[in-house]
Amino acid sequence: MKAKERAIEVRGLTKRYRGSRSAAATTAAAVDRVSFSVEAGEIFALLGPNGAGKTTVIKILTTLLKPTSGTARVAGFDVSKEKDSVRRSIGIVFQEPSLDWRLTGRENLDFHARIYGVGQGDQGDQGGERRGSGKRRRVREERIEEVLKLVELEEKADEVVDKYSGGMKRRLEIARGFIHHPKVLFLDEPTLGLDTQTRRRIWDFIKELNAREGLTVVLTTHQMEEADYLCGRVGIIDRGRIISLDTPRNLKDLIGSDLVSLELEENSGGYEEVFKRLDFVTEFREHDGFVTLKMERGDLRIPEILEAARQEGLEVRSVNLRKPSLEDVFLQFTGRRIRE
Ligand SMILES: Nc1ncnc2c1ncn2[C@@H]1O[C@H](COP(=O)(O)OP(=O)(O)O)[C@@H](O)[C@H]1O
Ligand SMILES: [Mg+2]
Incomplete structure (x- = not known):
């Protein structure tokens, strides 16, 4: 042929x-x-x-x-x-x-x-x-x-x-x-x-x-x-x-919004309740000691997020704001990261 x-x-x-x-x-x-x-x-x-x-x-x-x-x-x-x-x-x-x-x-x-x-x-x-x-x-x-x-x-x-x-x-x-x-x-x-x-x-x-x-x-x-x-x-x-x-x-547009990741001291999981209370959080995910929240205009929301964490007595080790990457797409579909 x-x-x-x-x-x-x-x-x-x-x-x-x-x-x-x-x-x-x-x-x-x-x-x-x-x-x-x-x-x-x-x-x-x-x-x-x-x-x-x-x-x-x-x-x-x-x-x-x-x-x-x-x-x-x-x-x-x-x-x-x-x-x-x-x-x-x-x-x-x-x-x-x-x-x-x-x-x-x-x-x-x-x-x-x-x-x-x-x-x-x-x-x-x-x-x-x-x-x-x-x-x-x-x-x-x-x-x-x-x-x-x-x-x-x-x-x-x-x-x-x-x-x-x-x-x-x-x-x-x-x-x-x-x-x-x-x-x-x-x-x-x-x-x-x-x-x-x-x-x-x-x-x-x-x-x-x-x-x-x-x-x-x-x-x-x-x-x-x-x-x-x-x-x-x-x-x-x-x-x-x-x-x-x-x-x-x-x-990456499938993910759309900004992603804010928090690294928490003693992250043993189960923080969904804490962060889902914030009404601008459209999605919540925990992985590898991090909590990742999806939202519009994450840059403006970080103070509120930190305040919510403080009120729950959670110690935040680091905060990261980013636009979605292909890693996030993978995470979205599989719940895992590409690099284990
Ligand atoms: N010759 C082989 N015999 C049996 N299983 C294999 C062989 N080659 C690869 N696999 C298995 O097939 C799967 C895919 O492997 P591979 O194609 O090498 O993945 P990748 O290149 O994405 O790392 C893996 O689970 C691997 O262990
Ligand atoms: Mg290979």
């Missing part, structure tokens, strides 16, 4: 791992009837805590794992029936690094570019280097130069990867992921373990890649800032299910 406009189309995708740890009858699906689609050119994220099923979805979409049921199409091809076509259309950056540390950055890219037949016209043709190899090499070298430049590694290109920082390694992996002009780039937790500054740089560079090469990007993350900053749309996933899917703006 010919490739359609949609980059990804997932319908009722389910994965049960065989021989799972718990009793067979009660084994929960790692991925449970997940459906979503991604248009060409989007940056899309699956956001969710550890164990939510993100990597499992990515593995199915990249043909590394067979779904138990449901269907998925990538670049118009069925992940179960047209594996080779899917593989030719995608680039993957895994959670675990997979570079050869003894080679230079350029050598790593060259190796990958050869496997994918960069410069051979048809990306899927992995044939030899016989005819027109000079031209092929030139095309390949130009492409390597181009991607090195995009990830700002030109100056380090001829150093062995072993000497790279964590951020440089990650950038090189991303470069390798798209060197062969894939239609869709999959990134599984692309900035895991990187410091804030490096993270930001990688984000900007994923954005640029998306804009410059029109690449569709599908990533997973448990960092709400990452999904918020980077993605046009976000699917929030928990326990194998997508619990909400929309633009970050619309997701």
Whole structure:
């Protein structure tokens, strides 16, 4: 079948791992009837805590794992029936690094570019280097130069990867992921373990890649800032299910109002009565030693809240006023935080 406009189309995708740890009858699906689609050119994220099923979805979409049921199409091809076509259309950056540390950055890219037949016209043709190899090499070298430049590694290109920082390694992996002009780039937790500054740089560079090469990007993350900053749309996933899917703006608008969190001395819970008495509080929640209240114009209400706490003899350790984040959306739907 010919490739359609949609980059990804997932319908009722389910994965049960065989021989799972718990009793067979009660084994929960790692991925449970997940459906979503991604248009060409989007940056899309699956956001969710550890164990939510993100990597499992990515593995199915990249043909590394067979779904138990449901269907998925990538670049118009069925992940179960047209594996080779899917593989030719995608680039993957895994959670675990997979570079050869003894080679230079350029050598790593060259190796990958050869496997994918960069410069051979048809990306899927992995044939030899016989005819027109000079031209092929030139095309390949130009492409390597181009991607090195995009990830700002030109100056380090001829150093062995072993000497790279964590951020440089990650950038090189991303470069390798798209060197062969894939239609869709999959990134599984692309900035895991990187410091804030490096993270930001990688984000900007994923954005640029998306804009410059029109690449569709599908990533997973448990960092709400990452999904918020980077993605046009976000699917929030928990326990194998997508619990909400929309633009970050619309997701946060679901929460709407301001959130005021109080950290209470000796928070043993059961404060609902105290704070629900305040008639401007539209919602109440207790979690991890905090009490979170939802209201309009929280900035004006803090004095009243503190007064109410004082009257009950509650000692407030800290107060925090914030606009809703994707973490709050997650909290709203699950009663838990993304980061436990
Ligand atoms: N090979 C496997 N065998 C059995 N269970 C697995 C396997 N891989 C993952 N799981 C389970 O599937 C669930 C989803 O895992 P995963 O997709 O890795 O989540 P995430 O990437 O969101 O952290 C978890 O409960 C995990 O323990
Ligand atoms: Mg994972």
